[in-house]
Amino acid sequence: MIEWISGFQPVQQALIGTLFTYAVTALGAAMVFFFKNISKKVLDGMLGFAAGVMIAASFWSLLAPSIDMAEQMGMIPWVPPVIGFLVGGAFLRLVDKLLPHLHLNAPMSEVEGVKTSWHKSILLTLAITLHNIPEGLAVGVAFGAVAAGIPSASLAGAVALALGIGIQNFPEGAAVSIPLRREGLSRTKSFMYGQASGIVEPIAGVLGALLVLVMQPVLPYALAFAAGAMIFVVVEEAIPESQSSGNTDIATLGAMVGFAVMMTLDVALG
Template structure:
């Protein structure tokens, strides 16, 4: 069981690492159309994962525990939104499509703030994987090992293009390929860390599991609505981003339903 949990937590990080490694194979900065498609794809995966892997199990667990089913889902979801809103307001970061930094004022380099922006994305993803594997640790019958791995693999799939999206611009900022790869990989290390923290928290307070599932869903949806979709829809070729959302959503839905 412990080996499965460790593997499950590391799979999304491996996806980010492999994606960051594309900096060694792509000579030029990523094509704008491809970048929009990948941003849309990541959005679709995260939306579907939030629904099938997080919110629906949260509601089912609440019913099983004799709670009012919608309360943990609603409370946890809104707290997840609030949590990311606070992080977004406090942590200095910079998005690819914006020259103006967000968060508190800082003298950090542009490359560092680009990495911090992606790190913000990865926190809720790590929490999402951590909380479903926490369900396995607590022997919750509503979460299966295949379902947990389906979520982990789905997030890894969308982390692959995300790793490339961050490493390629870093190279164009003047960093060497090795440094761009290192920064891209580093942005993903927060995922297994967030996952471990979530598992430990759930182990201490088992009844909080439905709330944590919904919390992770809210945090992921915040990232999608606040950052990923706006970046995918800005400027020309916005329809490509929309197609990416549809493909990512369907793929994650199939993974979760077929393997869950």
């Protein structure tokens, strides 16, 4: 796979990588054609797994390379990662504040963002879309870093990140479509909403790669920005939701397994 993707231009690589992560989201959403309900324990375990993957990816694939790149560029090693990380979290907080969305299992009275009359199905889809903005950006920036010739960035590492993000997108797709089916939507509509939550990833991935190629000095900041945005999503949404039904041990074990899988992918391939 790595040899095959090496034949493409960086932006094309970012597009391919994020189209893969989107496809896995759609595959997860397609579970609605086979199941109308899903065990809350299973769902919480999958959400915990997704959180673990995102935490590991934030460090192994984003923050650690950001620190290395900052040092290689003659910057104070900790400054770009800290600034990028905090700005990434602040950006997601702004999006979270403005974009209307509804967390899983929350009543309509707890809709976040600006006031709207949108249906619950759209609000649930937008909640998962928030996850996918930093994920797509992270994959795009990782491929852009390879093209920029940064020694600590490798094509294998970028592919590993895309694989890890793709794996954790499967439960996210199911986490949208199956609850919508349970709410009374048809299987087709539930699937369409579920897969739609991942469409933003190819867009963010291409933008991330283009940004890095045009403005290479911002690369350490861009990597840390994606990490900060993902950690914000994990702490503000993924972990609380996975623990909200009392399945603490299952969600925690899921997070541990997710972290281990992403760490293994990054170290083994990167």
